[in-house]
Amino acid sequence: MIRALTLLLLAGPALAEAPVVPRFVAEEGALPHSFTGEWEFMVGGGVATFDCSGDGLPEVFLSGGTAPAALFLNESRADGLAFRQIDSGLEAEMVSGAYPLDVDADGIIDLALLRVGESHLMRGLGNCKFEEASAAWGFQSFDAWTTAFAATWEAGADWPTLAFGTYIDRQEDAFPWGSCTPGRFYRGSAGRFDAPLELTPAHCPLSILFTDWNRSGQPALRMSNDREYYKGGQEQLWHVEPGQPPRLYTEAEGWQRLRIWGMGIASRDLDGDGFPEYALTSMADNKLQRLKAPGPEAQPQYADVAFAMGVTAHRPYTGGDLRPSTAWHVAFEDVNNDARPDLFFAKGNVWSMPDFAEKDPNNLLLQRADGTFEEAGDRAGVASMLQGRGAALTDLNADGRIDLVVLNRNGPAEVWRNDGPAGNWIGIDPVQAGPNRNAVNGWVEVRVGNHIQRREVLVGGGHAGGSLGPLHFGLGNAESAEARVIWPDGSESAWQVLSPNLVHQIMR
Numbered sequence: 001m002i003r004a005l006t007l008l009l010l011a012g013p014a015l016a017e018a019p020v021v022p023r024f025v026a027e028e029g030a031l032p033h034s035f036t037g038e039w040e041f042m043v044g045g046g047v048a049t050f051d052c053s054g055d056g057l058p059e060v061f062l063s064g065g066t067a068p069a070a071l072f073l074n075e076s077r078a079d080g081l082a083f084r085q086i087d088s089g090l091e092a093e094m095v096s097g098a099y100p101l102d103v104d105a106d107g108i109i110d111l112a113l114l115r116v117g118e119s120h121l122m123r124g125l126g127n128c129k130f131e132e133a134s135a136a137w138g139f140q141s142f143d144a145w146t147t148a149f150a151a152t153w154e155a156g157a158d159w160p161t162l163a164f165g166t167y168i169d170r171q172e173d174a175f176p177w178g179s180c181t182p183g184r185f186y187r188g189s190a191g192r193f194d195a196p197l198e199l200t201p202a203h204c205p206l207s208i209l210f211t212d213w214n215r216s217g218q219p220a221l222r223m224s225n226d227r228e229y230y231k232g233g234q235e236q237l238w239h240v241e242p243g244q245p246p247r248l249y250t251e252a253e254g255w256q257r258l259r260i261w262g263m264g265i266a267s268r269d270l271d272g273d274g275f276p277e278y279a280l281t282s283m284a285d286n287k288l289q290r291l292k293a294p295g296p297e298a299q300p301q302y303a304d305v306a307f308a309m310g311v312t313a314h315r316p317y318t319g320g321d322l323r324p325s326t327a328w329h330v331a332f333e334d335v336n337n338d339a340r341p342d343l344f345f346a347k348g349n350v351w352s353m354p355d356f357a358e359k360d361p362n363n364l365l366l367q368r369a370d371g372t373f374e375e376a377g378d379r380a381g382v383a384s385m386l387q388g389r390g391a392a393l394t395d396l397n398a399d400g401r402i403d404l405v406v407l408n409r410n411g412p413a414e415v416w417r418n419d420g421p422a423g424n425w426i427g428i429d430p431v432q433a434g435p436n437r438n439a440v441n442g443w444v445e446v447r448v449g450n451h452i453q454r455r456e457v458l459v460g461g462g463h464a465g466g467s468l469g470p471l472h473f474g475l476g477n478a479e480s481a482e483a484r485v486i487w488p489d490g491s492e493s494a495w496q497v498l499s500p501n502l503v504h505q506i507m508r
Contacts, residue, residue, distance in 0.1 A: 017369035020336045024381040024404060024416035027081045031072055031405065031413040035389060037065035040116045040170055042351045043147055043206055043226075043263075045389030045407045046097025046465025047329075049396075050109045052128040056503070058394050058469055059128060060415075061090065061098050061111070062407050069095040069113070073128060076397035081417050089130040090122060097390065097464025099149045103137065103160055104191065105437050109468060112162070114146040119164060138192035144181055145170045150460025152210035152219050153436035153488060154242050159188040160436070161240070163221055163460075165205035168229045178231040180204040183223075185246055197245050203233030207265045209461040210240070212441055213291070214298045215275060217490045219441045221246060224262030224280055234259050235280075237300055254299025260287065261326075264463035268332040268341050269454040270371065276456060278302070281327035281345055281463070283356060285314035310373045311365050313345055318378045319359035319385060326356050327363070329391040329463040333402045335380075337423040337474030339453065340367035346406050346463070348387030359385045362406065386411040390465045395472060400425045400501055402472060407465075423477055427470035427503035430457065430485040439508075443486040444471050447495065448478040470503045 035045035044065070049058040057074040060083060064070060068091040072083035090098075090111065097114040104110065108124035110133070118141040123133035134141055148165030162185075169179035183199035203225035210219040221238040235258040238246040249255040261283040267276040275294040280287040288311050289302035306312045315325055329346040336342070345363040349356055361383035365373040377383040386408040396403040401418035408414065426446060430439040439457050446453045455471050475481055482495045485506050498504050 019338060019340070019366040019368055019374065019376075020421055021366065021376045021379045022336045022401070022422060023419040025419050026381065027415045027417055030081050030083055030415045031060060031062065032085070033062045033064070033070050033407070033413045034067065034411060035063055035065045035407050035409050036067045038351075039173055040145060041065035041096065041409065043167065043389075044096030044114070044464045045409055046114065046463065047390040047392040047405050047407050048098040048100050048111065048465045049392045049394045049405070049467040049469065050100035051469060052109055052124060056398055058396060058467065060392070060405060062413055063095040063097050063390065063464065064093065065096070066093065068093050069098070071128060074396060078397055078399045081396055081403065081415055086128060088128050092120065096147060097149070099151070099459055099466045100468040101151050101160065101440070101459045102437050105435050107437060112149050112151070114149055114164070114464060116145050116170065118143055119146045138188065138194070139186070140193070140195060142184060147464065148205045148208040148223070150208045150210045150221065152240070152441050152459070154187070154240070155218075155489065156242065157187070157189065158435045159191065159193070162186040162193070163199065163208055163210070165199075165208045165223060166202070167204050167206070167226070177229055180230050180233070199238070199246060201233065203230040203236065204228075206263050207461055207463055209265050209267065209458060210441060211267055211276065211456060211458065213237075213276060213300060214296070216296070220249070222265060222278070224260070224265050226263070227259045227261055235262060249300055254301045256301055263328045264330040265461040266330040266332050266343075267456060267458065267461065270341065272452060274454065279311070279330050279332070279343060281330045283326045284324040285312045286327050286330075286345065309371065311343055313363045313365065313375075316357050316360055317363075317375050318361055318383055321357040321359040323355065323357040325360050326350055326353075328389050329465070331391065331393045331462060333393040333472060334425075334474035335364065335393070335402045335418060336366065336421070337401070337425045337476065339423070339448065339451065339474045339476040339478070340369070341453075342366045343373060344391065344393055344404070346388035346391040348389060348409060361385055362388055382416055384408075384414055386414065390463055392465065392467050394467050394469065395427075422474070424475040424479065424500040426473050426475055426481050426483065426498060426500050428473065428483050428485070429470040429503060429505040430487075430508075431505055432487060432508035436488060438468060439485060439487055442488045445484050445486065446473040447482040448475060475500050
């Protein structure tokens with residue numbers, strides 16, 4: 001009955017309370033960088049954000065394609081964003097993306113560099129300096145067009161499990177269709193990775209994610225694949241069971257065949273049932289999947305509620321180009337701090353594809369009180385017509401408002417400062433001793449009254465890049481909130497009453 005009532009409310013968005021539209025101020029030239037290249041860099045262009053200087057402000061890493069990648073030290077203030085490019089050891093070429101994680105649990109962020117060629121694991125040395133640690137950690141890299149990454153810590157493991165997704169065989173540029181190359185799956189222990197397992201059949205993933213989709217405590221590996229190049233493929237979900245090779249969920253287990261131009265994945269519990277919804281970017285239209293029958297015995301069967309919730313974003317909403325859109329990075333963040341997560345899509349034509357929009361603005365979809373969304377990209381000031389790829393939504397100047405970085409292909413990177421208006425907020429940084437210091441695949445819950453917001457701690461998803469740092473929750477007008485962490489092993493911290501407009505570290 002409750003779910004039926006929810007669907008009834010979704011049918012009437014005209015009755016919904018209009019959300020507050022934030023003002024984004026373009027900080028021209030703040031990140032002087034571009035993701036360049038042609039054939040091998042029509043995809044990728046990831047952005048990674050993480051604090052490597054220890055001042056509470058996230059640094060910004062931008063992949064470069066044929067140009068060297070770059071790390072920018074964050075020197076922002078409340079009234080403006082400022083960055084300085086520094087020598088960090090990350091200035092590799094042929095980089096398509098990057099994801100931050102603490103591989104060796106020393107409290108210093110490391111970085112997985114995705115490359116066209118051999119990918120690297122870069123060890124953080126402190127003070128935003130990095131060195132390649134692939135050999136020291138036994139990481140057997142391989143020559144491939146790497147486009148996706150995710151990490152988790154399996155139950156009882158003292159070393160992370162890594163998954164790399166790869167694209168087409170780049171030697172088959174004359175006829176690439178059907179040439180998707182196998183991904184790699186790494187386990188390890190005692191400070192070293194074992195020889196990788198191949199992830200086959202391979203269907204050209206552009207985004208992958210370890211996620212506890214059914215709240216079983218055992219994350220699975222989700223892959224969003226590009227139907228442009230696979231033959232007979234589909235979206236994929238893999239069982240990941242300790243000591244066993246990954247294996248695909250089958251139709252007999254409830255997995256439903258879906259074929260899209262899969263570019264990115266984002267996850268958030270939108271309806272408060274305790275189970276994550278998934279936004280999937282594509283060409284022509286985007287998906288928003290809700291588990292059909294959530295519960296401990298759930299099968300991976302999803303209903304697409306994108307149309308009902310107003311997030312298909314299948315054509316440009318401004319600029320006059322009515323051809324279908326192409327979406328890349330996707331992220332949920334509460335950009336106006338009203339306690340309702342919003343949704344961002346970075347947009348851009350693949351490579352002068354005539355059947356798709358050339359003027360293709362980014363989407364900023366604000367969530368209404370009834371759970372539906374409305375477009376506000378043009379009113380908020382982020383409707384760029386450049387060829388967007390990777391992006392990051394994070395608080396760059398510690399003022400409690402989510403800012404935005406978009407890395408464009410063969411065009412300048414763009415950064416926007418969120419100038420409000422916005423309600424109260426809270427940041428939660430879960431930390432535990434030993435392996436998996438950042439509680440990856442644990443959950444953070446924030447409660448105000450009877451309303452609970454939930455986020456899974458993730459390394460992966462988006463498009464070719466991700467952020468690691470405190471999780472942001474809008475609180476609206478609330479002047480206090482309760483928070484707790486459900487740690488990756490299922491144990492729960494006590495609810496704590498916390499003050500708003502601060503970042504709180506919750507130690508296990």
